[in-house]
Amino acid sequence: MFKRWADSPYQMAASKPLSKWVVWAPVLTTSVYPYFLNAFHTLVTSVEPGAVISPVYLLLATVVMLAIFSVPAMGFALACQRITRQHNAVAQLKVRRLALFIICAPTLYCFVGVNLIMLGSPVPDEWFWAASWIGFGLYLSRDGSGLQQPIRPIRAMPALRVAHGIAGAIVLLFIAFHLFNHLFGLAGPQVHAQVMEIGRTVYRSSFVEPVLVIALLFQVFSGLRLAWNWSSVGSDNYRIFQVGSGVFLAVFILGHLNAVFVFARTYAGIETGWDFASGDPVGMIRDPWGIRLLPHYAIGVFFIITHLFSGLRVVMLAHGVSKSGANKTWWGGAVIGALISLLIMLGITGVRLS
Numbered sequence: 001m002f003k004r005w006a007d008s009p010y011q012m013a014a015s016k017p018l019s020k021w022v023v024w025a026p027v028l029t030t031s032v033y034p035y036f037l038n039a040f041h042t043l044v045t046s047v048e049p050g051a052v053i054s055p056v057y058l059l060l061a062t063v064v065m066l067a068i069f070s071v072p073a074m075g076f077a078l079a080c081q082r083i084t085r086q087h088n089a090v091a092q093l094k095v096r097r098l099a100l101f102i103i104c105a106p107t108l109y110c111f112v113g114v115n116l117i118m119l120g121s122p123v124p125d126e127w128f129w130a131a132s133w134i135g136f137g138l139y140l141s142r143d144g145s146g147l148q149q150p151i152r153p154i155r156a157m158p159a160l161r162v163a164h165g166i167a168g169a170i171v172l173l174f175i176a177f178h179l180f181n182h183l184f185g186l187a188g189p190q191v192h193a194q195v196m197e198i199g200r201t202v203y204r205s206s207f208v209e210p211v212l213v214i215a216l217l218f219q220v221f222s223g224l225r226l227a228w229n230w231s232s233v234g235s236d237n238y239r240i241f242q243v244g245s246g247v248f249l250a251v252f253i254l255g256h257l258n259a260v261f262v263f264a265r266t267y268a269g270i271e272t273g274w275d276f277a278s279g280d281p282v283g284m285i286r287d288p289w290g291i292r293l294l295p296h297y298a299i300g301v302f303f304i305i306t307h308l309f310s311g312l313r314v315v316m317l318a319h320g321v322s323k324s325g326a327n328k329t330w331w332g333g334a335v336i337g338a339l340i341s342l343l344i345m346l347g348i349t350g351v352r353l354s
C-alpha cells in the first residue's frame with residue numbers, strides 16, 4: 001500500500017534550497033491568528049445585543065471569521081502542496097510538520113490561554129503566541145546540517161494501528177453520547193443539563209472515568225506516534241487529512257482534559273456544566289477570551305467525526321472496497337461532521353429551536 005508514492009521514501013531529492021518564505025509566510029500568518037479573533041470580537045460587540053446588524057458589519061464579520069478558519073485551512077494546503085517535493089528531504093519534512101502545527105492553531109491557542117491563566121502570566125496571550133511563532137520560524141529557517149539526508153522509510157506499525165482503532169472504539173461510545181448531549185444545547189441549557197446528568201451517572205462513575213481518561217491518553221500518544229511516522233513521507237490528500245485531523249485531536253483532547261480536570265475542577269473550582277461549555281452568562285462570542293473557543297470546538301467536533309471516517313476509509317480499502325466507494329463514504333462523513341458541528345455551535349452560541 002505504500003508503493004503509490006511518486007517520490008520513493010529512499011529517493012534522494014534535489015538539494016535546491018527552500019525559499020525562506022515557504023516557512024515565513026505561514027508562520028507570520030499564524031502568529032497573527034489571535035488578532036483575527038480579536039477583530040471578530042470587536043466587530044460583534046460593537047453592535048448592541050438584539051440590535052439589527054448592518055450589512056457592512058455582517059460582511060466584515062464574515063470575512064474575519066473566514067480569516068480565522070483560513071489559518072488551519074492554510075496548514076492543510078501547506079501539507080498537501082507539492083512545491084517542497086523539489087527540495088531536499090529535510091526541507092520537505094520540516095515544512096510538512098510545520099503544516100501540521102498550523103492546523104492545530106485554534107486548539108493550541110486555547111491550550112496556551114488556559115495555562116497562562118493558571119500560571120498567572122502578566123503577558124497578554126497574543127504577545128506570547130506571536131513571540132512563540134516567530135521563535136519557531138527562526139528555529140525552522142536556520143541553516144541546518146544534514147540537508148542531504150534521504151527521507152527515512154515509514155514503518156508499517158500494524159499492532160499500534162490496530163490498538164489505536166480498538167481504543168478508538170471505546171472512546172467513541174463516550175464521544176457519541178457527549179456530542180449527542182451538546183446537540184441538546186439547541187433546546188436550551190436546562191435540557192442540556194438534564195441529558196448531561198443522565199450521562200454523568202455512567203461516565204463520571206469511579207470505574208468508567210479513569211478508564212475513559214486512560215483510553216483517551218492512549219489515543220493521543222499512539223496517534224501522535226502514528227502521525228510522526230506518516231508525516232515523514234508525502235501522501236495523498238485523504239491520508240494527509242487523517243494525519244492532520246489526528247494531530248489536531250491529540251492537542252484538542254489534551255487541552256480539553258486539562259481545561260476540565262485541571263483548570264475548572266481543580267484550579268478554579270468551576271462546575272463543568274453548560275456555563276463552562278458556552279461561556280455563559282456573557283457567551284462565547286461576546287467574551288474576549290471565550291471567542292477562541294468557537295473555532296476550537298467547531299473544528300474539534302468536525303475533526304472527531306471526519307477522523308473516524310478517515311479510519312473507516314482505510315479499513316474499507318483494505319477490505320477490497322473500491323476507491324471511489326471508500327472516498328464517497330468519507331465525503332458523506334465530512335458532510336455529517338460539518339452538520340453536527342454547525343448544529344452544536346448554533347446551540348452553544350444561543351440559537352434555540354423553540
Ligand code: HEM
Nearest residue numbers: 175182200203204209253260272273277297300301304344
Ligand atoms: C462543542 C464541543 C465540546 C464541548 C462544548 C465540550 C464540553 C465539555 C464539558 C462541559 C465537559 C464537562 C462534562 C461534565 O462535567 O460532565 C466535557 C468533558 C469532556 N469532554 Fe468535551 N466538549 C466538546 C467536545 C469534545 C470532544 C470532541 C471530545 C473528544 C475528543 C471531548 C472529550 C471530553 C472528555 C473526555 C471529557 C471528560 C469527561 C469526564 O468528566 O469524565 N469533548 N466536555
